[in-house]
Amino acid sequence: MGRILIDGNEAIAYGAIKAGCRFFAGYPITPATSIYSTMLSLLPPAGGICLQGEDEIASIGCCLGASMAGWKAMTATSGPGISLYSEQISFAIAGEIPIVIVDVQRLGPSTGSATRGADGDIQFLRWGSSGGLPVIVLAPIDAADCFLLTMHAFNLAETYRCPVFIASNKEIGLTKESLDIHALQLPAVMDRKAPPTAEGDAAAYLPFAPLQGEQVPGFAPIGGKILSRQTSSTHGPDGYITTDPGIIAETQHRLREKIENAVQNFSFHEYFPAQGARTLIIAYGVTARAANAVCDQRKNSKDPISLLILKTLWPVPEGLIRKIAGNYDRILVPEMNLGQYVREIERILPEKRPENRSKNRISFIGEMNGKLIGPEEIREALDRKGGEG
Amino acid sequence: MTGLLNKDRPPVFCPGCAHERITHALDKAFQEMNLTGNEIAIVSDIGCSGLFDTFFRTHAFHGLHGRALTYAAGIKLARPELNVIVTMGDGGLGIGGAHLLAACRRNIDLTLLILNNFNFGMTGGQYSATTPAHAQVGSGFLNQLEPPLDPCRIGAAAGAPYLVRCSAYDNTLSAKMAGAIRYNGFSLLDIHGVCPGRYTKKNRLTPKSIEEAISEMPPFSGEIEENVRPEYGAAYREKSASLDAPSPRPEIEAEFDPPSRNRQEILLLGGAGGRIITAGEILCMAGMTAGLNASQKNEYNITVLRGPSISEVILSEAGIGYTAIDQPEIILAVGQEGVDRAKKVFDALNPDGMVIAAADLTLPECAGEVIRIDFKEIGIKEPDRALAALAVLAGKRRAILPEMLKRALEYRFKGPINESSMKLVEKVLWER
Ligand code: SF4
Numbered sequence: 001m002g003r004i005l006i007d008g009n010e011a012i013a014y015g016a017i018k019a020g021c022r023f024f025a026g027y028p029i030t031p032a033t034s035i036y037s038t039m040l041s042l043l044p045p046a047g048g049i050c051l052q053g054e055d056e057i058a059s060i061g062c063c064l065g066a067s068m069a070g071w072k073a074m075t076a077t078s079g080p081g082i083s084l085y086s087e088q089i090s091f092a093i094a095g096e097i098p099i100v101i102v103d104v105q106r107l108g109p110s111t112g113s114a115t116r117g118a119d120g121d122i123q124f125l126r127w128g129s130s131g132g133l134p135v136i137v138l139a140p141i142d143a144a145d146c147f148l149l150t151m152h153a154f155n156l157a158e159t160y161r162c163p164v165f166i167a168s169n170k171e172i173g174l175t176k177e178s179l180d181i182h183a184l185q186l187p188a189v190m191d192r193k194a195p196p197t198a199e200g201d202a203a204a205y206l207p208f209a210p211l212q213g214e215q216v217p218g219f220a221p222i223g224g225k226i227l228s229r230q231t232s233s234t235h236g237p238d239g240y241i242t243t244d245p246g247i248i249a250e251t252q253h254r255l256r257e258k259i260e261n262a263v264q265n266f267s268f269h270e271y272f273p274a275q276g277a278r279t280l281i282i283a284y285g286v287t288a289r290a291a292n293a294v295c296d297q298r299k300n301s302k303d304p305i306s307l308l309i310l311k312t313l314w315p316v317p318e319g320l321i322r323k324i325a326g327n328y329d330r331i332l333v334p335e336m337n338l339g340q341y342v343r344e345i346e347r348i349l350p351e352k353r354p355e356n357r358s359k360n361r362i363s364f365i366g367e368m369n370g371k372l373i374g375p376e377e378i379r380e381a382l383d384r385k386g387g388e389g
Numbered sequence: 390m391t392g393l394l395n396k397d398r399p400p401v402f403c404p405g406c407a408h409e410r411i412t413h414a415l416d417k418a419f420q421e422m423n424l425t426g427n428e429i430a431i432v433s434d435i436g437c438s439g440l441f442d443t444f445f446r447t448h449a450f451h452g453l454h455g456r457a458l459t460y461a462a463g464i465k466l467a468r469p470e471l472n473v474i475v476t477m478g479d480g481g482l483g484i485g486g487a488h489l490l491a492a493c494r495r496n497i498d499l500t501l502l503i504l505n506n507f508n509f510g511m512t513g514g515q516y517s518a519t520t521p522a523h524a525q526v527g528s529g530f531l532n533q534l535e536p537p538l539d540p541c542r543i544g545a546a547a548g549a550p551y552l553v554r555c556s557a558y559d560n561t562l563s564a565k566m567a568g569a570i571r572y573n574g575f576s577l578l579d580i581h582g583v584c585p586g587r588y589t590k591k592n593r594l595t596p597k598s599i600e601e602a603i604s605e606m607p608p609f610s611g612e613i614e615e616n617v618r619p620e621y622g623a624a625y626r627e628k629s630a631s632l633d634a635p636s637p638r639p640e641i642e643a644e645f646d647p648p649s650r651n652r653q654e655i656l657l658l659g660g661a662g663g664r665i666i667t668a669g670e671i672l673c674m675a676g677m678t679a680g681l682n683a684s685q686k687n688e689y690n691i692t693v694l695r696g697p698s699i700s701e702v703i704l705s706e707a708g709i710g711y712t713a714i715d716q717p718e719i720i721l722a723v724g725q726e727g728v729d730r731a732k733k734v735f736d737a738l739n740p741d742g743m744v745i746a747a748a749d750l751t752l753p754e755c756a757g758e759v760i761r762i763d764f765k766e767i768g769i770k771e772p773d774r775a776l777a778a779l780a781v782l783a784g785k786r787r788a789i790l791p792e793m794l795k796r797a798l799e800y801r802f803k804g805p806i807n808e809s810s811m812k813l814v815e816k817v818l819w820e821r
Contacts, residue, residue, distance in 0.1 A: 002640035005683065023467065044629035049466050054491035061452070061488075065463025068450060069471075073463070087453050095452075114691045174672060175712055176685040178641075178677050184481040204579065205485050220790075222448040223428050224467035229442070231451040240398070240443060286712070293710040372713045 003180045003346075008146040008172035009076075009080070011179070013038035014101055015150030020189050021062035022048040023066035023073040024257045025059040025167050027081060030114040032168040035076035054380035056084035058318060064088060065095050066344045068230050070221030072154055080111055087300060090129035091164055091232045093255065095385055096208065096217060100159035101134050101148065102166045103171040104260070107370050116370030117170035119336040121286050123343070125165050127316045133252070134259045137165040137314035138268060139284045148184055149268065149311060155190040155265055160259055161216050166311060169336065171286040171372055192219040197226055208251065209237035215258035267320045268311035273327075279382065280328040282321070282345055286372060287334050288306040293375040294382070305382065316344045325349055334373050335366040380387045392416040393426050393445050400444050402698075407557035407582020408504055412444055415474070415502070417563035418570060419445075419658045422472075432461040432713035434481035436511045437584075440474040446702075455485030458492045461499045469622050472570055475501045480509050482540055483518030492575055493547035497621040500569045501577045503540055504557075504779040506584035514587030525591040541577045541609040550574045550616040552609040557582030558596035568611065568690070574620045579609070589633055639800040643680030645793050650681070650706035653788045656717040656734060657700040658727030659775055661689055663813055665727065665800075668775035669700030674797035675779075675789040676704035686712045688730075698727040704788060718789060720755075722746040723764075724773035730755075745781050747774055767820045791818055 006014075015033050016024070024039040026032070036052070041051040052343070053059030056077055056366065058368075063073035077085065082103050090097050097159040100238050108120045125137050136156050138149040153164040195218030197205040203278040207224045209218050217237075220226040229239035236247040272295060288309040295307045310317065325345075327333055331352060333342040342364040346353050354361045365381040367373060394416050402408045419429065429447040433439045435454035444451035448471070452460050457475045465473045482489060482503055492499060508526050509515040516524070516532035520539075526772060530669045535631045551572045553565050557580050568592055569576035581599045583589050586691075619627075653673060659665040665685050673683035690696035701714040716737040722728050728750055733756040739746065742757035747764050764770075769777045783794040791814075798810050 002642040003675065003677055004638045004640055005670060005685075006638065023463065025463070041635045045634045046627070047629065049625065051462075053459070054487050057456060057493060058462075059486055061459025062463035062466075063458045063464075065450070065460035066467045067463070067487070068460075069464045069467035071467045088456070090454055115689055171686065171712070174687055176673060176683075177709070178673065178681075178683040221468075222450060222464055223427075223471045225427055225736040227426050227446060227448055229449045231442075231449070232450060232453055237451075262395070289710040289712065296710070301531070333744075374713060374715060375711055 001182050002222060003178045003266050005176050006139065006143050006179050007034070007176045008143050009034040009104065009174065009220055010166070011146035012037050012076070012150045012166060013042060015104065016100065017042050017046070017148035017153040018186065019059070019154035020072045020191070021074050021154060022071045023063060024271060025051040025062040025077065025268040026076050027053050027056045027059050027327065032076045032078050032102065032107055032207070033105070033176050034174070035102055041195045056081040060085045060088040060099070063099050064092060064097050067099050068222045068228070069074070070224065072158070073099070073259070074100040074102065076104065076107045078104050081106045082124065084119060086129050088137070092133050092163040093129060093131065093133050093135065094232055095230050096161035096269045097230070099163050100153045100157055100166065101163055104168045104170060105367060106170050109214050113370055115170065117286065117336065117372070118375060119167070119169055119287070119340070120368060122167060122313060122335070122337065122340040125167055134315050135163050135165060136160070136266070137167050139167040139311055139313050141285060141288045141309060141311070142172060143179050144184060144345065145205055146172065148186070151187055152266065152268065153191070155187060158192045159216070161192060162259060167285065169236050169286050191277055194218055195220050195226070196330040197245070197331050206237040206278055208235060208238040209255060210305060215247040215254050218264055263275060263312065263315040263317050264319060266312055267317035269317065270309040270311070271324060272307040273308045274299055277304040278328060279332065280306045280308060281332045281334065281378070282310065282325070283334055284313055285336065285343065287336055290373055290375045291334060291378055294378045297375070299361050312342065316348065318348045321345065325352070330376070331362045333362065333364050334378055334381070335364070336373060337366050337368055339364050339366055345376065393419050393424070393429070393447055395446050398443050401440065402437060403586035404454050405583065405585040406437070407506060407581060407584070410557045411502070411504060411562070411580060411582065415560040415566055416445070418566035421567045422570060424472060424649070430464055431472065432457045432464065432473060432475045434475070434477035434485070434813065436478045436509065438478040438481070440477045446696070447648065448680070454644050455481050456479060456488065456497065458485060458488040458501065462492070462495070462497050464495050464626070465499055466622050471563045473499050475499055476571065477501065477503055478510070479503065479505045479507060479517040479519040488501060489543070490547045493544050493549035495621045496548065496550060496618060497582045499575055500571055501575070502566070503577065505577050505579055506582050506588055508584060508588045508615045510584045510587045515636040524588070526588070537608065540577060542607060544577050545613050545616065546614050548575050549613065550618065551575055551576035551612055553577070553611060554603055554606065554609045556580070556596065556771060558599065572612070574812045588593050590651060607780050641674055641677040641800055643678065644796070645679040647676065647679035647681055647793070648786050648788060648790060652703060653706040654720065655702045655704070655719040655721065655788060656712040656714050656722065656731065657702065657775060658722045658731050659724030661696050661698045661725040662694040662723045662772065663698055664772050665698040665700050665723070668779055669702050671776065671794070671797045672702045672779055672789065672799050673704070674800050675793040678793045678796045679785070681789060682709050684709045684712045697730040698724070699727050699731055716744045719782065720744045721775065721782065722750055722752065723778055743785070743787055745778050747813055767817070769817070776810060776813060777817045780814040781821055784821045808813050
């Protein structure tokens with residue numbers, strides 16, 4: 001069996017189908033449009049639905065409706081579309097509606113540059129919805145990741161009943177690569193769990209009561225035998241609006257903890273420790289590939305460099321980062337933005353913060369100019385005296 | 390049959406609110422149709438009309454302001470057997486205007502009840518999209534400057550096949566609702582009613598004056614003949630059923646020995662419309678026929694048939710990390726716009742690098758061998774130059790071989806395009 005030539009956007013569409021996606025709605029936007037067009041070629045012949053919404057708000061709205069009706073749903077856009085998704089993202093969080101949202105990032109701010117890449121939405125994806133509750137964000141580095149992480153994203157959306165983002169980038173989405181699709185280790189497909197309620201016993205179904213011993217509610221689809229309720233209003237387990245501070249607080253904490261406390265179950269990453277290395281690069285997305293090239297070159301040099309590629313960005317896999325970073329004096333975070341995820345690294349490794357003036361420190365390089373960060377720039381940053389970033 | 394009203398959650402509207410009558414009429418309509426709760430989904434918008442889902446024992450979905458029609462569309466497409474009712478006020482009508490237009494155009498079998506009481510009740514009586522200019526509302530003089538809109542006339546213009554304008558005090562309201570729910574397509578009821586909590590505090594509005602006002606407006610009482618057409622979901626499923634799954638993408642087998650297994654960085658420079666990206670793809674596939682890894686990073690502007698088009702192709706036996714090219718070994722230049730955009734790269738060309746360029750281009754100075762091709766003279770048209778340049782490259786046995794290129798064409802094109810591209814490649818190989 002041979003290999004195919006595929007770009008990241010197409011790989012996301014194929015991964016979605018493999019994960020059981022039956023519903024897609026999107027609005028054309030460069031550089032995400034080819035996810036929509038690929039889904040349009042794949043879904044209708046397979047009995048699924050692919051829609052072009054009248055705008056981004058409608059596109060994700062249709063997905064939320066279809067998801068509540070029991071279908072796995074996905075939408076895809078770029079930064080300007082994520083801005084419009086915002087209210088619906090907070091709804092998906094509050095209503096615990098499984099959905100996969102792809103952000104093929106382009107250079108911002110605002111309409112920015114449609115055909116140039118960036119990783120400028122990394123904090124926005126986490127914080128760009130009202131209420132500040134957590135979401136899951138996965139970041140692919142290549143077409144293979146696009147396929148695999150999309151499958152994982154569906155599984156996570158089903159398992160934790162929440163929006164899961166794929167933080168792609170024009171430089172991954174529209175870059176074609178040879179891929180041995182048969183060599184990928186595919187995860188088993190997961191589905192949301194049914195509630196314990198006996199069918200027909202509608203009165204007993206509590207749509208937002210967590211399953212026994214878990215933090216995620218069982219799912220009864222709208223249109224099924226059990227009467228189901230969905231609401232964007234502050235609600236208790238019964239899905240009706242509530243003003244009881246105790247019930248409200250309990251729900252909010254559950255929404256946070258069900259995701260943050262589970263991150264060790266889905267801390268996707270690759271770690272390439274180099275023998276004798278004192279410096280660790282922590283990278284994600286397409287930039288991780290340039291970092292990898294640098295580490296490869298330095299493997300047998302007098303100054304080898306280790307690399308940690310994070311593929312789960314949110315919730316921050318704090319335990320993982322702490323454990324690995326503890327072995328190094330210096331940490332370099334390269335990003336295709338002016339410094340976003342480095343804030344998290346500094347937050348969780350206070351002893352390595354630049355102002356602490358220790359020789360252990362975190363430095364950053366990043367640019368937003370429509371170009372990739374290259375191995376040359378990373379090398380320069382590594383060689384800068386004292387690790388000034 | 391007992392109704393579907395939720396006995397635990399009776400309506401909580403202000404005394405005299407028209408919504409209360411509408412709630413009971415809707416329950417009556419469900420009874421007339423003999424529907425059970427799990428055959429119905431009520432999707433409610435925001436405001437006082439947004440409370441509707443709580444009063445019934447049906448499937449219920451309550452979301453963000455103005456977006457009820459978007460959720461309803463997703464639910465109905467996934468569950469065609471379900472009766473999907475949307476309750477929305479005149480506020481939702483205004484903020485969700487684009488969704489109303491789309492719902493009318495799509496004709497998904499939803500029933501939209503617009504609970505039109507000419508103001509924002511819940512937030513304090515501000516003017517809405519249907520507030521008359523003469524009304525006194527909580528938005529000062531602003532409503533005097535914007536004429537109210539008529540959802541029925543808009544619906545008709547946008548393609549809704551079933552439109553009814555009526556009063557909340559209409560004796561036949563439940564029958565009208567049942568007719569709309571039964572209708573297999575998008576139906577809209579513009580139901581005029583009073584809001585004693587806000588609107589009628591300063592404005593006179595009675596069941597009688599509503600009746601009179603409606604009689605003076607263009608009548609809408611059911612099917613709009615010129616808009617009648619198949620329901621969207623049914624039409625969608627019918628069209629889908631006749632579609633074939635796309636053919637799987639070609640799996641490329643490794644069968645040749647490449648001229649080099651090292652990382653080869655090849656830059657294709659041209660203009661939009663010059664099939665640069667297709668040529669880059671073919672080059673990748675050619676590399677893959679020799680078992681090489683391939684990557685293709687593209688750069689272009691938002692303009693469609695204008696501006697530069699640049700493809701950066703890397704072939705390598707080792708895995709490809711960084712996908713951009715800073716120091717190419719090979720440049721294929723077929724369009725001036727691409728050359729101008731990538732000027733700096735020519736400086737970086739290796740002395741043993743190679744440039745294959747159309748004769749009519751102005752090139753920056755560079756190290757390495759420059760091969761000029763007069764494409765016109767050998768009868769190659771503008772959009773075929775990029776492929777022809779690949780043939781020249783294969784002829785030089787740099788990065789790819791003629792047999793790799795030809796096999797790539799077989800993978801990439803079928804039928805007549807395959808034949809014509811193959812001919813073109815043969816011709817170039819022969820001419821050179
Ligand atoms: S504010 Fe108006 S619409 Fe709302 S419940 Fe009171 S009367 Fe009815």
